[in-house]
Amino acid sequence: MSTPTNHLGELLQDLADDRLNGANLARARAHLDDCGRCRRELEALQLIKQTLAPQTGHDELPPASSAALSALLDQEDRGAASSQWSRGTGSRAAWRWALAASVAAIFATTLLLWHNDKTAESDPWTTAVAQHFAAYRGAQLPLAMRSSDPAELEHFFSEHLDFHPRVYDLDMMGYKIQGGEVARLNGRSSALSAYLGPGESRLLCEMFTGRMDELPPAPRTTSHNGTAFRVYRRGALTAVYWAEGEVICVLISDIDSEALLALAFAKAGPAV
Numbered sequence: 001m002s003t004p005t006n007h008l009g010e011l012l013q014d015l016a017d018d019r020l021n022g023a024n025l026a027r028a029r030a031h032l033d034d035c036g037r038c039r040r041e042l043e044a045l046q047l048i049k050q051t052l053a054p055q056t057g058h059d060e061l062p063p064a065s066s067a068a069l070s071a072l073l074d075q076e077d078r079g080a081a082s083s084q085w086s087r088g089t090g091s092r093a094a095w096r097w098a099l100a101a102s103v104a105a106i107f108a109t110t111l112l113l114w115h116n117d118k119t120a121e122s123d124p125w126t127t128a129v130a131q132h133f134a135a136y137r138g139a140q141l142p143l144a145m146r147s148s149d150p151a152e153l154e155h156f157f158s159e160h161l162d163f164h165p166r167v168y169d170l171d172m173m174g175y176k177i178q179g180g181e182v183a184r185l186n187g188r189s190s191a192l193s194a195y196l197g198p199g200e201s202r203l204l205c206e207m208f209t210g211r212m213d214e215l216p217p218a219p220r221t222t223s224h225n226g227t228a229f230r231v232y233r234r235g236a237l238t239a240v241y242w243a244e245g246e247v248i249c250v251l252i253s254d255i256d257s258e259a260l261l262a263l264a265f266a267k268a269g270p271a272v
């Protein structure tokens, strides 16, 4: 029997998700009759699907399942001697067990990526602020204005923005301002101020024009002295948002959530 060279690839995912019909379905079935590799990939996809649905409520496969499995099957095709997949040796039960273990690993990765994509879609604000924070932590954030003086930074922003953000002085809390820049946040201009605190801890503050109801529902909301705060988590990061008139302020850091919230409580509200 000759081995078909054009495997079904993405079509297998459609087949597993019951999206094939007509000629495509007939073609896929004909190929499966001849191709052990695609049969195994389909079996693995069905296994992922069975594992996935009860845990996530998603009844479709994560987008990259087929690609991830193909990579795994390519490895096997290259005949890795240590492959636990080898169908010729060992029982079918053992093969299925090895398959399940491999699939679980792929599944964990794809599900994480998938989840991250959905989170990024549903909260573009925190996604962007978190990216700025990661850049700052990795010393990749170009601070156009280097200054340790909040008033000087405020002046810089007033020259570059059509709104007037406040620049908080967090010196009393141990956070020294490093500088700032005009950043982009989900299509809007943002006044970004960077702080360095105890033990090299870092903190970013961003301000942009907007309304709180543009933000997605928050897992945690709280209020302090009449100001409403929304608290979001992204991995090890906490982002706290509140409104000052037509400006939204967000503090983001990887410091303890409660400590960050305390900083926000101290600074939000009328300037004193």
Ligand SMILES: [Zn+2]
Residues within 6 Å of the ligand: 004, 006, 007, 008, 031, 035, 036, 037, 038, 039
């Ligand atoms: Zn095939």
